[in-house]
Amino acid sequence: MLRIGLTGGIGSGKSTVLQMLAGLGAASIDADAISRGVTAPGGAAIPLIRQRFGPPFIAGDGGMDRARMREHAYAHPAARKQLEEIIHPLVGQESERQALAAESSGARCLVFDIPLLVESGRWRSRVHRVLVVDCRAETQVQRVTARSGLQPDEVRAIIAAQAPRALRLAAADIVICNEGLQLPQLQAEVEEVARTFGL
Known part of the structure; x- marks a missing residue:
């Protein structure tokens, strides 16, 4: 069974990508839940x-x-x-x-949804590949303030407490850039990646 570690900063669209992968047949484990x-x-x-x-x-x-x-x-x-x-x-x-x-x-493919994959240091040895969902920090702020009611400064504090974007990207085997994509475009990106997972 292929084990994928899925991560990304708050507001990156990681949860949406996870739902899409599950829709394509991946089993999933939500570390946050x-x-x-x-x-x-x-x-x-x-x-x-x-x-x-x-x-x-x-x-x-x-x-x-x-x-x-x-x-x-x-x-x-x-x-x-x-x-x-x-x-x-x-x-x-x-x-x-x-x-x-x-x-x-x-299950042929299992996706671990791990917000703190890079920070924890415990996960890299447990997965075969790391998939990072990435976008700009300002995009993260816009998305999170729109959905959560948090103030921009509160979101920036959360982003600052997470692993730096560059560190997440350095840990990635695969990156989905979720910047300016509509849902159908993101779905197409996810399907392309999923094919490499045997889905």
Whole structure:
């Protein structure tokens, strides 16, 4: 089974590319969804987060207080690193469990949707190829502010906390440039790449 690591900065169109690949027959694993699961009420990361950061970072429902943690983690890089040290191993374990299930079900191609593929350093050895969805930073800001209600400066802070664009591109085996493309054009790009994956 071919394992593809899919990544890209916020607002790059990575999730759209993942949906297109799934539509072409790829199995997929969403690292972000797993991350949200382990930090949700009753999630495996909650006791560790409470122990490391204290009760104020646990919301009333028992899950991680995302807004408070986001603000704290972006203001304090050491805190972000501590949070990643809690979450990444748990995400890795669950991803591997899902990967084995996909393989045993006969999937030919498995796409790992990993926003922090370059940053984590853990993923490169687990995938055969890295696919990066790329666009300019200003395009990212425009897309995210339009869909999320975040202010441009907040989006720029998120972009600054992610791996630099040049570093993502350097890690890529394949790049889809999602700049100025309409959906049918992006679909055509994805189909061309998917053929090289045997889809």
